[in-house]
Each structure stands twice: as C-alpha cells, then as structure tokens.
Amino acid sequence: MSDQQHTTLVIGDRAYETSLTKKFKxxxxxxxxxxxxxxxxxxxxxxxxxxxxxxxxQCDDPLFLLEAMKMQNDVxxxxxxxxxxxxxQVGQMPAKGQVLLEFE
Amino acid sequence: xSLVHKKIDLFRRKDRVIKGGGQKAVxxxxxxxxxxxxxxxxxxxxxNTFHEYDLFVEHKCRDFDMDKKQLPGDxxxxxxxxxxxxxxxxxxxxxxxxxxxxxxxxxRKITKIxxxxxxxxxxxxxxxxxxxxxxxxxxDSLAGYGEIFYxxxxxxxxxxxxxxxxxxxxxxxxxxxxxxxFVFVVxxxxxxxxxxxxxxxxxxxxxxxMEELGGARVQTEISGxxxxxxxxxxxxxxxxxxxxxxxxxNNQKKAMSFPARPPKHKYDxxxxxxxxxxxxxxxxxxxxxxxxxxxxxxxxxxxAANIVVGFxxxxxxxxxxxxxxxxxxxxxxxxxxxxxxxxxxxxxDAFNIPIVTFVDLPGxxxxxDQEYAGVIRHGxxxxxxxxxxxxxxxxxxLRKAYGGGYIAMCSRHLGADFVFAWxxxxxxxxxxxxxSNIIFKAEIAExxxxxxxxxxxxxxxxxxxxxxxxxxxxGHVDAVINPxxxxxxxxxxxxxxxxxxxxxPARKHGIPPF
Numbered sequence: 001m002s003d004q005q006h007t008t009l010v011i012g013d014r015a016y017e018t019s020l021t022k023k024f025k026x027x028x029x030x031x032x033x034x035x036x037x038x039x040x041x042x043x044x045x046x047x048x049x050x051x052x053x054x055x056x057x058q059c060d061d062p063l064f065l066l067e068a069m070k071m072q073n074d075v076x077x078x079x080x081x082x083x084x085x086x087x088x089q090v091g092q093m094p095a096k097g098q099v100l101l102e103f104e
Numbered sequence: 105x106s107l108v109h110k111k112i113d114l115f116r117r118k119d120r121v122i123k124g125g126g127q128k129a130v131x132x133x134x135x136x137x138x139x140x141x142x143x144x145x146x147x148x149x150x151x152n153t154f155h156e157y158d159l160f161v162e163h164k165c166r167d168f169d170m171d172k173k174q175l176p177g178d179x180x181x182x183x184x185x186x187x188x189x190x191x192x193x194x195x196x197x198x199x200x201x202x203x204x205x206x207x208x209x210x211x212r213k214i215t216k217i218x219x220x221x222x223x224x225x226x227x228x229x230x231x232x233x234x235x236x237x238x239x240x241x242x243x244d245s246l247a248g249y250g251e252i253f254y255x256x257x258x259x260x261x262x263x264x265x266x267x268x269x270x271x272x273x274x275x276x277x278x279x280x281x282x283x284x285x286f287v288f289v290v291x292x293x294x295x296x297x298x299x300x301x302x303x304x305x306x307x308x309x310x311x312x313x314m315e316e317l318g319g320a321r322v323q324t325e326i327s328g329x330x331x332x333x334x335x336x337x338x339x340x341x342x343x344x345x346x347x348x349x350x351x352x353x354n355n356q357k358k359a360m361s362f363p364a365r366p367p368k369h370k371y372d373x374x375x376x377x378x379x380x381x382x383x384x385x386x387x388x389x390x391x392x393x394x395x396x397x398x399x400x401x402x403x404x405x406x407x408a409a410n411i412v413v414g415f416x417x418x419x420x421x422x423x424x425x426x427x428x429x430x431x432x433x434x435x436x437x438x439x440x441x442x443x444x445x446x447x448x449x450x451x452x453d454a455f456n457i458p459i460v461t462f463v464d465l466p467g468x469x470x471x472x473d474q475e476y477a478g479v480i481r482h483g484x485x486x487x488x489x490x491x492x493x494x495x496x497x498x499x500x501x502l503r504k505a506y507g508g509g510y511i512a513m514c515s516r517h518l519g520a521d522f523v524f525a526w527x528x529x530x531x532x533x534x535x536x537x538x539x540s541n542i543i544f545k546a547e548i549a550e551x552x553x554x555x556x557x558x559x560x561x562x563x564x565x566x567x568x569x570x571x572x573x574x575x576x577x578x579g580h581v582d583a584v585i586n587p588x589x590x591x592x593x594x595x596x597x598x599x600x601x602x603x604x605x606x607x608x609p610a611r612k613h614g615i616p617p618f
Contacts, residue, residue: 020433093308
C-alpha cells in the first residue's frame with residue numbers, strides 16, 4: 001500500500017513528486033556476486049563438511065552435504081582454489097544466500 | 105408408510121443434514137467471527153431465492169472407520185439463487201462438517217454445480233472454508249481437486265467466476281481461487297498459502313504466523329492473489345453484490361444497463377490535473393469526474409497501486425477502467441502493475457466490457473530488481489492484452505505519454521478505436537530532459553555553461569514536442585479535447601461502438617507471455 005507522504009522519484013532524468021510503495025522501499029539494492037564466496041542456494045541442514053580450511057579443491061569437488069527439501073544435495077565447488085574459511089558447521093541451518101565458504 | 109409419514113420422514117432427514125456439524129462446531133465457527141456456510145449463502149443471495157441440491161449426498165469412504173461416520177452434505181452446500189435479480193450458482197464449504205475437508209463426493213457436488221453454471225451460462229460463486237484434502241479418502245480427494253481445477257479453466261472467460269475465502273484455503277485448494285476471476289478475502293478470517301507455517305518452520309527454520317504468511321492483508325497488498333479486502337463477512341458480501349452488478353451473466357451477454365446518472369459536482373475535471381507534469385494527483389478523481397454518479401468500483405485497490413483498474417458506468421453501461429496513478433511511483437509500469445492491468449483487460453475483453461484507458465506515465469520503473477524479475481516479460485502482457493482485445497477500446501491521454509509506456513497504454517497502434525488527448529498531453533519519444541540530454545549531448549557538453557545550455561535545450565524540446573499536436577498531426581490522436589468535454593466524448597464513442605465486431609485470424613489460442 002502506498003503511503004501518502006510525497007517524495008521524489010527520478011525517471012528519464014526528471015524528478016517526479018509521488019509516493020513510494022512499501023515494496024519499492026523494501027527492495028534490495030543490487031550487490032554483485034563475489035566469486036570467492038560459496039552461497040547457500042536453498043535453506044537446509046548441513047550434514048557433512050567435506051573440506052578443511054587451507055585445502056586445495058578443484059571445480060566440481062563436493063564441499064558440503066546439504067539436506068534440503070528431503071533431498072541430500074552435494075554443494076560443489078564452482079572454481080579451482082584454496083579454501084580460506086568455512087563459515088558453517090555440521091547441524092547448522094543456513095538461510096538462502098548465506099555464505100557457506102570463502103576461497104583465498 | 106402414509107403420505108404424511110413420508111413427508112415427516114423427509115423433514116426429519118432434511119433437518120438432520122441442515123444442522124451441519126452440530127451445535128458445538130457451529131459455536132466454534134461463530135466464535136471466530138465467521139458465519140456458517142448456510143448463513144453465508146442466505147446473506148449473499150436475494151431473500152428466499154436459494155435452492156439447495158444434493159443435500160443427501162454421502163461419502164463412500166470405507167477406510168479408517170469412515171464408514172461409521174456421517175458427514176452431512178459431505179461438508180459442502182450447493183445450489184442456485186439470485187443476486188440483485190441475477191441468477192448465480194453457489195457452493196459453500198461447511199467447516200463445521202469434518203473441517204470442510206474435501207472428499208470425492210464433496211468435490212462431485214462442486215463439479216456438478218460448476219457444470220450447471222457453465223451449461224446455464226450464469227456466474228459461479230465459490231465460498232471456500234476448508235482444512236484441505238480429506239486425508240482418509242487419499243488420492244480420490246486429489247482427483248476431486250483436479251476435476252474442480254479443470255472446470256475452473258474450462259469456465260474461464262465463459263462465465264464470471266468468483267471465489268470467496270472465508271477460512272483456511274491451503275495447499276492444492278488455493279488453485280481453484282487462483283484460476284477464477286475475482287478473489288474476495290476478509291480480515292483475520294481468510295488464510296491462503298501453498299505451504300503453511302508448520303512446514304516452513306520444519307523445512308526452513310523460519311517462524312511466521314498464518315496471518316503474516318497468507319492473511320487477507322498479505323493477499324491483497326503483497327502477493328496480489330486476492331482482489332477485494334473486507335473487514336467482515338457482511339462487507340465482503342456487499343462487495344460481491346456490487347461486482348455482480350457490473351459484469352454480464354456470461355460471455356455471450358452484455359452487462360446489465362442502469363439508468364444514466366451525471367457525475368457528482370465535487371469532482372471538477374478542470375481542477376484535478378496540475379499543469380506541472382512532475383506534480384501528482386489522484387487519477388481516480390478523473391474517473392469519478394467522468395463516470396456515472398462518480399461511482400468507481402476499484403479492483404485490487406491495495407496492490408500495485410501505481411495503476412488503477414476497476415469498473416464504472418458511462419451513460420448506464422459498464423466500462424472497464426485502466427489508469428496510470430501519478431500518486432504512486434509516479435504512475436510507472438512495472439512487473440506488478442503490468443500483471444494487474446493485463447489480467448483486468450483480458451477479463452473485460454472476455455466479457456464484452458469496453459475498456460477506457462487514462463494515460464499519464466513517465467515510462468517503466470528502472471531498476472536491477474525489475475529487470476531480474478522479468479519486467480520485459482511482464483510488461484509484454486499489457487501489450488498483448490490490449491492488442492488482443494476486440495471490445496471497444498477508448499484512450500484518453502491526460503498528460504505524460506512517453507516512449508514504450510505510450511505505446512503500451514492502449515495507443516492507436518495497439519488497436520485503440522478512439523484516442524483523445526487533453527491539451528496538457530505530452531506525447532513524445534521520451535521526457536524533454538532525457539531527450540535533450542541525448543539529442544543535444546555535444547552542444548550541451550561544449551557550451552561554456554553546460555547547465556544553462558541544457559536548460560535552453562530542454563525548453564526548446566518542451567516547446568516543440570511536449571504537447572499532443574505532433575501526435576495529432578500524424579493522426580495517432582483523433583481529437584485534442586477540452587477536459588470538460590471528456591465525458592461527452594467518451595459516451596459518444598462508446599455509443600457508436602456498441603456493435604463493434606472485430607475478428608481475429610482463426611487459431612486455437614494465442615500464447616500470451618504468462
């Protein structure tokens with residue numbers, strides 16, 4: 001629902017006096033993906049951590065076993081690199097978008 | 105048995121079933137601010153017009169000791185009645201009987217009344233208040249849902265279909281309302297979701313209440329799944345009656361005519377729009393200033409408020425109104441407003457309701473989130489819906505009509521029958537600032553005072569192009585009119601379009617960008 005307080009919205013280089021919707025105000029600003037981070041794509045429970053900090057991994061090597069939606073999913077590495085930090089533990093429930101692991 | 109005894113036997117049988125799930129269950133229902141299924145129907149239809157069928161239908165489940173259980177009417181009431189003298193088919197799920205759970209015979213009663221509605225060509229109203237599938241009946245219950253969805257789809261665009269959510273409506277059950285034309289919800293009573301709070305908690309670890317997840321406000325303000333919000337059930341029934349008065353019985357008929365009434369004096373069409381194109385106003389004031397008795401029945405009022413859609417009457421005849429709303433997000437088109445407008449336009453086209461469009465928009469909403477959400481695909485729905493529509497289409501350009509937004513809002517190029525523009529209209533490829541920054545880029549950059557030069561160039565562009573006369577010179581606009589003449593022009597255009605008969609190439613169906 002709109003609120004009645006007027007503010008400005010710039011469209012086509014012109015500032016319009018208008019009100020903003022709740023949805024518009026709450027929209028997430030764009031943040032570019034950091035290729036060094038492995039994010040959780042679906043909420044679930046970490047069942048296994050296959051790698052250790054400092055370990056060198058190849059692209060497509062399994063990093064975690066994540067149980068989500070009654071399925072056991074291997075979270076695979078998307079690059080060749082060295083694991084800098086592991087940010088979740090077995091039994092933890094990461095949310096969608098949460099950082100699971102960071103590469104050097 | 106004598107005739108008298110047979111009659112007494114009938115009354116006794118009827119009486120047993122009519123009590124539904126018994127006094128205790130009824131008390132529980134009313135404590136929640138809910139009417140019983142039967143009382144709801146009585147409140148909705150004209151006095152003494154409801155005729156019930158399939159009162160004695162019984163379930164056939166033999167598993168889990170179900171054979172020992174009697175479920176009156178199998179948890180749903182079906183029948184026909186009149187609303188404002190209009191025939192309708194109705195069903196109402198009875199939560200007092202096994203939580204309104206849907207078993208095979210319960211579904212058969214619903215599909216039977218749906219088949220009636222389609223055959224008789226009269227609107228269908230479904231009152232949903234059910235815990236969901238009757239688990240004891242297993243896959244037969246799922247079959248029941250599927251058969252309802254199939255009929256909702258077959259009836260779509262043939263008869264108006266109205267869903268009223270007066271209790272829980274969760275899981276697969278939500279898809280029947282989702283397939284119908286209009287969904288009514290009531291504060292604190294309606295609950296709709298695919299997966300409930302319990303499932304979300306176990307799977308995702310997130311805690312949320314039913315109300316926050318799928319309550320009436322959520323469905324009318326955030327998701328856009330529902331079209332009408334009411335504070336209580338009686339207000340909801342009043343809204344349904346209003347809606348019924350605006351729509352025809354079926355796709356072969358026209359909506360009911362009413363005596364023409366002039367707009368109310370308080371809406372002075374000459375004083376609504378600020379001259380400055382960046383200042384907001386409420387486009388509904390323009391609608392109220394031209395429609396009969398300033399009686400505009402808005403649809404999806406609380407969702408995607410940057411576009412306004414709804415029904416009104418012009419000279420006693422129903423029209424569908426679509427208008428950009430400068431009051432909210434400057435009236436831009438975006439993902440949600442495109443979906444809202446496109447769906448409404450398709451309803452009007454299916455049911456012979458002429459479409460009047462009021463244009464004042466700066467264009468599309470810029471943003472990464474919009475692009476990622478598919479504003480291309482969603483925006484295309486508006487183009488598709490307008491281009492596809494063969495009902496009379498009349499467009500009034502009030503102020504800004506720039507670029508793609510101009511084309512999308514039922515321009516001549518998408519088949520508008522009449523395009524009128526107010527003298528305040530600015531029909532151009534883009535706004536003066538944006539256009540000047542591109543066309544005069546070099547001149548502005550090279551000037552000793554670029555800001556002053558930009559101002560000069562913007563003014564130059566504004567004077568030359570920010571008006572309706574360039575478009576009128578090409579015939580894209582049929583008439584530039586005095587705002588005070590708008591109602592008269594609209595009524596005339598609608599009158600002479602009464603017998604419009606436009607055909608399309610034969611095809612099975614189009615493929616809109618769903």
